[in-house]
Amino acid sequence: MLRRIAVFFVAVMLALPICAFVEEFAEAAIAPGYENVLRFATNDEPNTNDPQKTTEYYAVNFQVFDRLVEAVTTGQGQSDLVPGLAESWEISPDGLTYTFHLRKGVKFHNGAEFKAKDVKYTFERMLLPETEAKNQDFIDPIKGAAEMMDGSAKELSGLEIVDDYTIKVTLKEPFGPFLASLATPGVAILNKESTEEAGTDFGLVPEKTIGTGAYIFDKWVLHDEFKVRRNDNYWRGAPELDGISWKVVMDADTMRMMFEAGEIDVFDTDLVPSQISYFTKSEKYADKLVVGNRMGTYYFTFNHDIKPFGDVRVRKAFQMAVDRKGMLDALFDGRGELVHGILPPGLYGYNKALPEIPYDPAKAKALLAEAGYPDGFEMTLTQIADNPSTLARGELFQAMMAEIGVKVTIDQMDEAAWYAVRADGKLPAYSGVWSADFNDPDNFLYTFFAPGNTVRRSFNFKNDALSNRVAAARAIVDPASRVKEYQDLERAIIQDEAAWIPLFTTQHIFVVGDRVEGFKVSWNGWSDGWHYYEGLRIKK
Amino acid sequence: MARYILRRFLISIPVLVGVALILFLLLNVVPGDPVTLMMGEHIKPALIEAFRARMHLDDPVLVRFGRYMLGALRGDFGVSYKLQREVSGLIWQAFPHTVKLTIYSAFVSWIIGIPAGIFSAVKHNTLIDRSLMGFSLMGVSLPIFWAGLLMQYVFASRLGWLPVTGYYSIKYYIMPSVVLGWSSAGTVARLTRSNLLEIMKNDFIRTARAKGLSEPSVVACHALKNAMLPVITVMALQVAGLLGGAVMTESVFGIPGIGRIAVDAITHRDMPLLQGTILFTTAIVIAGNLAADIMYAFLDPRIRVEQANS
Numbered sequence: 011m012l013r014r015i016a017v018f019f020v021a022v023m024l025a026l027p028i029c030a031f032v033e034e035f036a037e038a039a040i041a042p043g044y045e046n047v048l049r050f051a052t053n054d055e056p057n058t059n060d061p062q063k064t065t066e067y068y069a070v071n072f073q074v075f076d077r078l079v080e081a082v083t084t085g086q087g088q089s090d091l092v093p094g095l096a097e098s099w100e101i102s103p104d105g106l107t108y109t110f111h112l113r114k115g116v117k118f119h120n121g122a123e124f125k126a127k128d129v130k131y132t133f134e135r136m137l138l139p140e141t142e143a144k145n146q147d148f149i150d151p152i153k154g155a156a157e158m159m160d161g162s163a164k165e166l167s168g169l170e171i172v173d174d175y176t177i178k179v180t181l182k183e184p185f186g187p188f189l190a191s192l193a194t195p196g197v198a199i200l201n202k203e204s205t206e207e208a209g210t211d212f213g214l215v216p217e218k219t220i221g222t223g224a225y226i227f228d229k230w231v232l233h234d235e236f237k238v239r240r241n242d243n244y245w246r247g248a249p250e251l252d253g254i255s256w257k258v259v260m261d262a263d264t265m266r267m268m269f270e271a272g273e274i275d276v277f278d279t280d281l282v283p284s285q286i287s288y289f290t291k292s293e294k295y296a297d298k299l300v301v302g303n304r305m306g307t308y309y310f311t312f313n314h315d316i317k318p319f320g321d322v323r324v325r326k327a328f329q330m331a332v333d334r335k336g337m338l339d340a341l342f343d344g345r346g347e348l349v350h351g352i353l354p355p356g357l358y359g360y361n362k363a364l365p366e367i368p369y370d371p372a373k374a375k376a377l378l379a380e381a382g383y384p385d386g387f388e389m390t391l392t393q394i395a396d397n398p399s400t401l402a403r404g405e406l407f408q409a410m411m412a413e414i415g416v417k418v419t420i421d422q423m424d425e426a427a428w429y430a431v432r433a434d435g436k437l438p439a440y441s442g443v444w445s446a447d448f449n450d451p452d453n454f455l456y457t458f459f460a461p462g463n464t465v466r467r468s469f470n471f472k473n474d475a476l477s478n479r480v481a482a483a484r485a486i487v488d489p490a491s492r493v494k495e496y497q498d499l500e501r502a503i504i505q506d507e508a509a510w511i512p513l514f515t516t517q518h519i520f521v522v523g524d525r526v527e528g529f530k531v532s533w534n535g536w537s538d539g540w541h542y543y544e545g546l547r548i549k550k
Numbered sequence: 551m552a553r554y555i556l557r558r559f560l561i562s563i564p565v566l567v568g569v570a571l572i573l574f575l576l577l578n579v580v581p582g583d584p585v586t587l588m589m590g591e592h593i594k595p596a597l598i599e600a601f602r603a604r605m606h607l608d609d610p611v612l613v614r615f616g617r618y619m620l621g622a623l624r625g626d627f628g629v630s631y632k633l634q635r636e637v638s639g640l641i642w643q644a645f646p647h648t649v650k651l652t653i654y655s656a657f658v659s660w661i662i663g664i665p666a667g668i669f670s671a672v673k674h675n676t677l678i679d680r681s682l683m684g685f686s687l688m689g690v691s692l693p694i695f696w697a698g699l700l701m702q703y704v705f706a707s708r709l710g711w712l713p714v715t716g717y718y719s720i721k722y723y724i725m726p727s728v729v730l731g732w733s734s735a736g737t738v739a740r741l742t743r744s745n746l747l748e749i750m751k752n753d754f755i756r757t758a759r760a761k762g763l764s765e766p767s768v769v770a771c772h773a774l775k776n777a778m779l780p781v782i783t784v785m786a787l788q789v790a791g792l793l794g795g796a797v798m799t800e801s802v803f804g805i806p807g808i809g810r811i812a813v814d815a816i817t818h819r820d821m822p823l824l825q826g827t828i829l830f831t832t833a834i835v836i837a838g839n840l841a842a843d844i845m846y847a848f849l850d851p852r853i854r855v856e857q858a859n860s
Contacts, residue, residue: 041718055632055633055814057632057633057634058634139596139597139600142597142600142601143597144597146594146597159594159596160596210634214634214635231806232633232635232640232643232644232806232811233644233806233810233811233814234717234804234806257715257804258804259715259804260801260804260810260813260814261695261699261801261802263699263702264699264702264714264715264802264803264804267702267703267706267707267714268714268715270707271706271707271710271713271714273713273714273715273716424580424819425819426580426819427580
């Protein structure tokens with residue numbers, strides 16, 4: 011008897027897969043329901059699609075939500091601020107009060123009409139400590155924001171509802187890039203009732219994640235796929251696509267094979283830089299590449315607290331010892347442009363006239379000798395482990411520094427540890443890339459060189475006068491004076507003080523499949539976002 | 551017998567607690583703060599503090615471990631740092647995919663392993679024997695991710711016969727099951743072969759031959775039946791090995807199973823999710839071992855007798 015049970019058990023185990031074979035075997039190359047859907051792949055699962063609680067996963071947010079002000083692409087890597095849910099606005103001469111006139115007749119996906127109370131709710135939700143929002147930076151210049159963030163106020167005193175379609179926002183002090191920061195994906199406008207009702211499900215459960223956007227959040231299967239579908243009642247007019255999907259694929263080679271097998275329509279090489287040369291060197295894909303300038307700057311840092319980087323001569327020697335052109339050629343097939351300051355080309359306030367930092371190892375060696383290091387010295391370059399593209403950059407740096415006698419050791423650290431040490435201002439040196447959150451020089455200079463930030467990013471920049479000027483520049487209202495001040499600061503900090511080694515800006519390369527028509531790269535601070543809407547279609 | 555099973559079951563409890571404790575300590579001594587990592591570039595320091603307080607992250611490790619175990623007893627493994635969902639729910643969502651892959655792979659490993667073992671034993675020390683054993687050995691030795699990528703390249707990218715990734719119907723499972731099943735077919739083949747060879751030396755086989763039975767019926771009716779007993783129990787143990795292999799296979803072939811979420815948890819230092827998946831897998835492996843022991847006892851009366859006597 012017992013033996014029979016065992017035999018039966020084995021027989022069932024064997025029969026299960028055979029039964030499964032009866033399942034429908036033949037399938038069309040494009041899964042049913044995806045004929046008019048643009049299919050992307052991504053290598054990382056979003057943590058949430060709640061715009062206030064993520065700082066990196068915007069693909070869905072851009073489709074599902076709108077903002078008061080939108081940044082649209084006007085040229086290669088250039089953007090303009092245009093009306094979004096706010097139809098127009100006035101700014102008081104002192105730069106303190108913004109009056110927004112809201113668009114009438116805009117409907118959320120649940121049918122509710124968009125009104126001023128939704129804006130108030132959105133801003134207050136972002137600032138309340140219990141929300142644990144990650145994007146408070148973008149609206150904290152508003153009067154009363156600090157009181158909300160520390161829990162002493164429940165309402166935002168700087169935001170006044172004039173009527174259903176007018177709101178008045180008062181800032182604590184003038185903040186030049188305020189409009190630009192309202193165009194960031196984190197400040198997407200939410201519907202008060204449905205968001206409150208969704209509670210912690212907001213951003214996680216598609217049908218409870220309601221916005222006004224061109225697409226409706228449709229489906230999210232963890233570690234597999236997320237998808238949006240067309241909003242037929244979109245206030246700008248419904249998009250031509252039925253929807254957009256993102257398949258979550260961890261492995262770079264698998265992702266490439268999926269593209270080649272026609273399982274995805276657009277291959278974003280930014281996700282897997284290791285595949286860039288495969289596509290750019292292949293004749294087959296020559297007319298399939300869609301390229302836009304990346305609105306970001308690659309750089310190396312050094313910690314001015316650690317000897318000998320307190321000496322400006324050493325920092326200048328380093329700037330001259332890096333063959334940036336060679337690095338760009340080796341790593342990105344030469345697709346990009348050298349940056350001599352901090353702002354990348356195309357960004358508002360970019361200074362074309364900034365003098366070139368020459369590649370001159372002989373002069374660099376002379377400068378080192380002058381600073382008292384004729385035989386060089388030893389230093390450590392840190393990076394997060396398992397990051398091949400950062401390592402490749404580090405190894406080239408290592409070789410270039412060896413030319414001037416500096417021995418570089420690359421220290422690979424656990425990601426969490428690396429961030430913790432950096433926040434303490436203790437990382438000796440590292441390499442990174444900063445892409446714009448919004449189109450304004452403040453987003454670059456304030457992030458790295460404002461007092462406090464320069465410690466948190468392990469620069470420990472010692473020129474307090476310049477650091478304070480970076481903070482003060484936020485309050486300049488007149489556009490021409492703002493640009494002049496930022497350009498002066500950029501020159502002083504990067505060229506005179508040699509506070510970091512600017513490298514280059516690269517291109518964002520997409521490889522687009524045969525089905526897709528009209529694919530454009532959006533303004534590149536968020537090139538994984540907005541561009542899926544206008545003029546984009548699947549060939550019938 | 552019931553006492554035997556109960557005893558084996560009770561022994562597995564300290565094993566599980568031990569694994570949980572070691573895991574908890576290890577994840578806590580690794581330097582770095584996963585909270586700073588998950589909070590992103592624009593977060594205010596006050597919010598990090600609030601989050602740490604809410605998650606009780608500043609309590610002593612043992613207090614946190616105690617709290618964790620109490621929760622785990624009630625089936626509450628905490629909330630994933632990254633995905634912000636209940637860990638137990640995430641595991642239950644992923645588990646069926648892993649079970650499916652494991653069953654298909656076990657099936658593949660048997661249809662490759664058992665016939666290969668039989669042929670090798672029958673054609674003992676011939677070229678067929680060596681090539682079959684070589685083929686099985688290759689499956690054991692090839693790293694899964696490499697074999698997987700290679701198959702994707704040939705059958706999906708070049709020939710276009712099969713989809714590169716996915717899990718929507720049986721054809722999506724062909725490549726992952728073959729890669730994973732092949733990796734354990736070698737063990738099944740070797741075991742079948744050696745047992746069969748051993749059995750074939752017995753007197754009753756000689757008797758069967760003397761009765762004039764054909765060689766195939768000697769092997770099939772008399773030898774194989776006896777040789778398969780240990781193989782079947784090893785198969786139960788193999789399920790544990792297949793679960794381990796599923797981690798790589800699921801990542802390469804885009805199957806959202808337990809292995810895949812474990813890899814994602816490691817990448818993002820998502821401690822509650824990582825702890826949950828490892829504990830769950832440990833429990834499955836322990837259960838597999840228990841099942842193998844019990845099955846062995848059922849199939850081999852000698853063990854039952856020993857247990858009864860002891």
